[in-house]
Amino acid sequence: GLNDDMETPNSEPTVTDTTMATTSSEIRPGAYQYIYDRPRPPRPIPNRILPPPPPSSSSESSIIDAPVEPYVHPGSQRPNDSPCPLRLKNRPRWQCAVVIILPLLIMVIVLAIVLQPAPPPPDFEAKVRQSLIDAGVPNQAYLDRNGTSQNNALQFLAGELEREWVASGGRISSSSSDVLQKYVLAVFYFATGGEEWFLPPSDSWMSSKKGVVAVCDWYNVTCNDQDNITSLVLRRSGLQGHLPGEEMALLTALEELDLSDNNLEGTLFTEIGSFSDLRILVLGENAIEGTVPNELYGLRQLEILDLSSNAEINGTIPLIINKLESLKSLYWSQTKVSGTIPSTIGDCTLLNDLVLNDNKLEGSIPTEIGNLKLLQWFKLNNNKKMTGSIPVELTTIESLEWLDLSNGGLSGTIPNAIGSIAALKELLLKGQSISGTIPSSIGDLSQLEMFDVANNNINGSIPPTIGNLTNLFDLLLRDNKITGTVPVTLGQCIKLVTLLIVGNNIDGTVPQEVCNLRNHNLQNFVADCV
Numbered sequence: 001g002l003n004d005d006m007e008t009p010n011s012e013p014t015v016t017d018t019t020m021a022t023t024s025s026e027i028r029p030g031a032y033q034y035i036y037d038r039p040r041p042p043r044p045i046p047n048r049i050l051p052p053p054p055p056s057s058s059s060e061s062s063i064i065d066a067p068v069e070p071y072v073h074p075g076s077q078r079p080n081d082s083p084c085p086l087r088l089k090n091r092p093r094w095q096c097a098v099v100i101i102l103p104l105l106i107m108v109i110v111l112a113i114v115l116q117p118a119p120p121p122p123d124f125e126a127k128v129r130q131s132l133i134d135a136g137v138p139n140q141a142y143l144d145r146n147g148t149s150q151n152n153a154l155q156f157l158a159g160e161l162e163r164e165w166v167a168s169g170g171r172i173s174s175s176s177s178d179v180l181q182k183y184v185l186a187v188f189y190f191a192t193g194g195e196e197w198f199l200p201p202s203d204s205w206m207s208s209k210k211g212v213v214a215v216c217d218w219y220n221v222t223c224n225d226q227d228n229i230t231s232l233v234l235r236r237s238g239l240q241g242h243l244p245g246e247e248m249a250l251l252t253a254l255e256e257l258d259l260s261d262n263n264l265e266g267t268l269f270t271e272i273g274s275f276s277d278l279r280i281l282v283l284g285e286n287a288i289e290g291t292v293p294n295e296l297y298g299l300r301q302l303e304i305l306d307l308s309s310n311a312e313i314n315g316t317i318p319l320i321i322n323k324l325e326s327l328k329s330l331y332w333s334q335t336k337v338s339g340t341i342p343s344t345i346g347d348c349t350l351l352n353d354l355v356l357n358d359n360k361l362e363g364s365i366p367t368e369i370g371n372l373k374l375l376q377w378f379k380l381n382n383n384k385k386m387t388g389s390i391p392v393e394l395t396t397i398e399s400l401e402w403l404d405l406s407n408g409g410l411s412g413t414i415p416n417a418i419g420s421i422a423a424l425k426e427l428l429l430k431g432q433s434i435s436g437t438i439p440s441s442i443g444d445l446s447q448l449e450m451f452d453v454a455n456n457n458i459n460g461s462i463p464p465t466i467g468n469l470t471n472l473f474d475l476l477l478r479d480n481k482i483t484g485t486v487p488v489t490l491g492q493c494i495k496l497v498t499l500l501i502v503g504n505n506i507d508g509t510v511p512q513e514v515c516n517l518r519n520h521n522l523q524n525f526v527a528d529c530v
Contacts, residue, residue, distance in 0.1 A: 124165070125158040128179060135180045138246040149244060153186035156206060164212045181229055182215045184247045191244040192264070198238040228253035235282070236261045245269020258282040260306065265289070273298050284308040284331060291315030297323045306331040308355065313337060317356075322347035329353040333379065336360055346371035353377040357404065364388025365405075370396050381406040381428065389413070390429075395420050406452065407431035414453075419444030430454040430476065437461075438482075443468035452476040454500065459483065462501075467492040473521075479503035490514050498524040 129143055132154070137143075142150035157179060165172055188194075189205050199205065205218050216223035222231035229251050239262035249271035255278060264286040272281075273295030279302060289312035296305075297320045305324070307313055308331045316339030317332070327348045338360040345354070346368025354375060362385035369378075370393025378394075380386065381404045389412025390405065400421050411433040418427070419441025425448060435457040442451070443465025450473060458480040466475075467489025474497060475490075482504040490499075491513025499514075499522060518525065 122165070124161045125154065128154055128157045128161060128183075131176050131179050132183055135176060135250075137180070137183065137250065149187045149190035150247075152190040153183050156186050157183055160212055167212065178215065178227070180250060184250050185215060185218065185221070185229075185232075187244050187247045192239040192241050192262075196238055196240070197234075198236065222256075224253065226253075230254060230277075231256040233258040234262070235259065238262065239264055242266035243269055245271045249274040252276070254278055255301075256280040259286070261285040263287055267291075268293055268296070270295050272296050275299060277301055279326075280304045282306040284310070286310055288313060294318070294320065297321065299324065301326055303327060303350075304329045304331075307335065308333040310335055316340075317342055317345075317361075319344050321345055324348060325350075327351060329355075331355045332359070334358040338362065340364075341366055341369075343368045345369065349373065351375055355379045356383070358382040361386060365391050365394075367391050367393045369393060373397060373399065375400055376423075377402045379404045380408065383408050386410060390415055390434075392417060398422055400424055401447075402426045404428040405432070410434060412436075414439055414458075416441055418442060421445065422447070424448055426450045428452045429456065432456050434458060438463055438466075440465045442466060445469065446471065448472055450474040453480065454478045456480055461485070462487055462490070462506075464489045466490060469493055470495065472496055474498040475500070477501045477504065482506060486510050486514055488513050491516060493517070494520045497521050500524065500526070502526055 132143065133140060137150075139150055142148040143154050145151055160182070161172060161174065161179075164174060186206065194205060197205070199219055214227075215221060215229065216227055220231075220233045221229060222233075224230050230253055232251075232254065233256065235258050239259060242265055243259075246269070248269070252274060254275050257275070257278065258280065260282045261284070264283070266288065267290035268283070268288055270293040272278075272293065275281075276299070278299050281296075281299075281302060282304065284306040285308070288307070288310040291314060292307065296302075297318065300323065302324050303326050305327065306329070311334065313335040315337060317337060319342045321342055322344040325348070328350050329352055330348075331353065333355050334357070336359070337356075340363035341356070341361060343366040345351075345366065349371055351372045352374055354372070355377065357379040358381070361380070361383040364387055365380070369375075369391060373396075375397050376399055378400065379402070384407070386405075386408035387410070389410060392415045394400070394403070395415050395417040398421060401423050402425060403421075404426065406428045407430065409432070410429075413436030414429070414434060416439045418424075418439055422444070424445050427445070427448065428450065430452045431454070433456065434453065437460030438453070438458060440463040442448075442463060446468065448469050449471055451469070452474065454476045455478070458477075459482065461484025462477065462482060464487040467487060469475075470493060472493045473495055475493070476498065478500040480503070482501070484506065485508040486501065486506060488511045491511060494517065496517050499517070
């Protein structure tokens with residue numbers, strides 16, 4: 001058995017546990033078998049209690065029956081009053097402190113931020129004033145003078161800036177360029193009686209009903225991709241007073257300015273020369289007075305210039321008109337401009353419209369007018385002091401559609417080459433001292449709709465070629481010295497509405513073909529028809 005084996009020399013087992021060291025006579029049979037057969041306990045894990053050994057039999061030694069103490073890792077021992085939460089019970093003490101203190105610290109910081117007093121709002125008026133001064137606005141002395149357009153604009157901008165500050169939670173995103181442009185338009189608004197403008201209620205300027213509105217979204221204000229104002233159109237809007245030219249000159253990207261049909265007063269500001277990109281300037285039907293500043297003629301990009309119906313504009317058309325090399329339309333009628341038409345007008349070769357009627361111009365029509373090969377509309381009527389004859393050079397302008405030279409002091413004859421103006425629709429020569437006959441080439445004007453040579457000294461007969469004018473609506477030949485008979489071919493002009501040939505020395509009766517025109521469109525016709 002087991003005891004026999006244990007007495008064999010050199011086979012006695014070595015006992016390493018001092019608690020179990022004893023003599024062989026004190027060990028009961030089977031005790032060593034239990035010690036060696038018991039599995040080795042696993043490597044201790046912190047805070048893990050090893051299960052006790054299986055219960056021993058009554059025949060085992062008291063040493064074997066002694067209870068086994070649970071194993072606890074030395075680093076995991078904690079005093080009974082440890083502050084760590086249960087889930088962190090086995091963590092080092094410093095980690096417990098961090099977990100407990102950090103949330104408290106964060107809470108204190110948040111409360112400090114939330115409860116701290118809000119900073120006072122900035123001085124918006126001072127901020128705007130400084131921005132304008134830095135931008136070099138003119139008339140800075142008026143910024144603090146109550147009642148001026150500049151001060152009103154400053155107050156408005158300060159309010160705008162405050163609304164933006166409140167709406168954005170204390171941030172201001174408006175750039176200095178935005179502030180400057182809005183200031184210019186605000187000064188313009190107050191200087192021209194903006195409170196009385198005729199604008200749609202939903203599109204009024206300077207209104208805070210929609211909050212802070214970008215200047216590019218104001219009524220009839222247009223901007224480019226860089227948010228610079230390029231167009232301002234306020235025709236028939238009830239503007240009155242003087243234009244704030246010095247401030248408006250700050251809109252250096254302006255390409256179109258249309259303020260027509262208002263009640264603007266004063267002279268045209270010299271700063272207008274600052275609009276180097278200006279293409280369209282329409283100031284007609286106002287009460288502007290004085291002479292046109294020479295600075296205007298430096299606008300090399302200008303294509304349309306309308307100064308018409310400003311009864312108190314005076315002065316002359318200067319020789320430097322040819323500096324407007326891009327000019328396509330010149331409307332300068334119903335003013336007091338005087339003097340002659342300068343020959344340099346012929347250098348404006350891009351002109352389509354030249355409207356100079358109802359002025360005080362004098363002298364003859366310059367022959368250089370023939371250089372304007374793109375001219376379509378030439379009105380020079382109601383300039384009583386005009387003299388000379390119709391220049392033959394006019395007949396070389398094949399694009400001409402409307403020619404009105406009536407009610408002046410022209411003399412001479414109708415050029416024989418008049419028929420070469422193939423596009424002509426209106427030829428108005430009444431109230432002059434024109435003599436001679438109606439050239440037969442008149443029949444070549446197949447597009448002619450109105451031919452008026454009344455109240456002249458024209459003689460001779462009505463050319464039969466006039467029957468070729470099948471698009472003619474009005475034929476006015478009254479009060480001349482025309483002789484002969486009414487040509488039968490006139491009956492081919494079936495679109496005629498007005499035919500006035502009274503006050504001449506016409507013989508015979510009116511042909512039936514002409515009388516039959518009353519069955520078409522003819523309404524104004526005085527003659528004896530069978």
